[in-house]
Amino acid sequence: MKRQQIYQQVAFGGLRLSTLTIISVLGLIIWFLGKEGVSALSWEFLTQAPRNGMTEGGIFPALVGTLCLTLGAIxxxxxxxxxxxxxxxxxxxxxxxxxxxxxxINNLAGVPSVVFGLFGLAMFVEYLNFGPSILAGSLTLGILILPTIIRASEEALLAIPQTFREASLALGASKWHTIYKAVLPPAIPGILTGTILGIGRAAGETAPIIFTAACFYTARLPHSIFDQVMALPFHLYVLATEGTHFEKTLPLQYGTALVLLGLVLGINLIAVIIRTRLRRKIRW
Amino acid sequence: MISRKGKDLLIQNLFLFFASISILVLFLIMAFLFKEGLPIIEVVSPLRFLFGKSWYPTYEPPEFGILPLIMGSVAVTLGAITIAIPLGVATAIYLSEVANLRVKELLKPVIELLAGVPSVVYGFFGLVVVAPWIQDLFDLPTGLTALTASIMLGIMASPTVISISEDALSSVPISYREASLALGTTKWHTAISVTVPAALSGICTACILGMARAIEETMTVLMVAGGAAIIPTTLLQPVRPMTANIIAEMGEAVHGSEHFHALFAIAVVLFFITLALNLLADYISHRFKETGSATL
Structure with missing residues (x-):
């Protein structure tokens, strides 16, 4: 028995260490990007276009582009x-x-993001002739987040007790009327959670938009859904892998990474908070 | 004026149509990948394509052997799961069996949150922090290696492994644990000989999906794996996984050229690899589901 207890101490120590390792590594990444990025942040950085061959200036067009693409996808x-x-x-x-x-639906959720990108290129950009545009990129991202939204909505609808439906049907309401009036309204917070998670996913994806929507640089803001746009994740990729000015643009890269990270984590945090509240509050 | 019943039936069929769109999209994805990818077999036989050892798409004559790319993907994926599976499963066991409720309720959402960090951000971190570190540590000409990519992918895949494993462990009925503890065993003994075996199908599913996550990851490997299309002999060499290769070359491949078709054909291979992994995960989680009185 004594020996068993020692085993347990050692084993639990190992498990604790694993957990600590993972949490601290992930925490370290966020802390590091936050520390390095915060000095690059300013009002100008967020509201101005890049200047001098993207070695100075801000990220405003990329922010707007990401907003358009994400909105379109949703x-x-x-x-x-x-x-x-x-x-x-x-x-x-x-x-x-x-x-x-x-x-x-499950398999659609497992399709690699780069494959979505190629599909978007072949179908929306080439076959339907949209060209690289907000429309093509939004449709590609929309397909990508479809499984997330279906699953979350399903979960939300399944959580509505059967009695809600029975009560409505017993009053003589039709099936559709029941769904519309009695089942959907209480399921909305759950559906919202899934939608927000989808928004976070769409905002952070790079591979699906490289060939369907994103461009290196444009100071012009989009005027129609057939315009190409800059996007935050692609902008970060371009700055980080474009060799010649790597050192010079490093502050811009940290700034862009921090804004992107903050945006996506902020969006996801909202979803997590809504869900936690939902789980605690609702007792049918 | 249509009757109420008729209207309801109409609405039902409309919804059926929307529900079928996922299938339709999956079918369209396959159709377009094949349409653009299949023409490559006029240039190179499927076997030469899959097992050819040289990838020189722009040479004259070009060579389209994707074995180096496949091996690149395999190398970084194996490296990643070597990190993600032990750490992830251990963390899941800790959260489910050891941690008190407050720690668990705090850490689970945090891990879910971290699963959403964009891959390009991980890639950037790998590029500016991990790569220089690896370069110094092993005294290499470049820090962009399969090892660097493995580390980043391992970190990225671990939230997937943790979340799904933890769900599986938590859904093992409490009575299983009570029965074991009542026999006088320790908590650890109970975890390892009762709870983990009972949740094994879920844990396996988690590992497979974690692996799928690593193999399909694009931006991170594009940024930190180094990009050399050679069959790696050690993890300290640069590699060019399939996903990275597609993104890296699609921009310069002329539309409709052999190179263009070859890149789509790589996407076909990738699509079927991840499809197989997902079907396997689906099969395991259904086939070996615990069928006790109180299991889900």
């Missing part, structure tokens, strides 16, 4: 995702069709 993916989730939870009878649809 406009496309949110209705589709919610409708798909409604079918899967409210209408579908468990069977082969549902199993196939679910498998499709």
């Amino acid at each position: 406009i496309f993916a949110l209705p589709l995702g919610v409708f798909a989730a409604i079918y899967l939870t409210e209408y579908a009878k468990q069977g082969r069709l549902v199993r196939i649809i679910r498998l499709g």
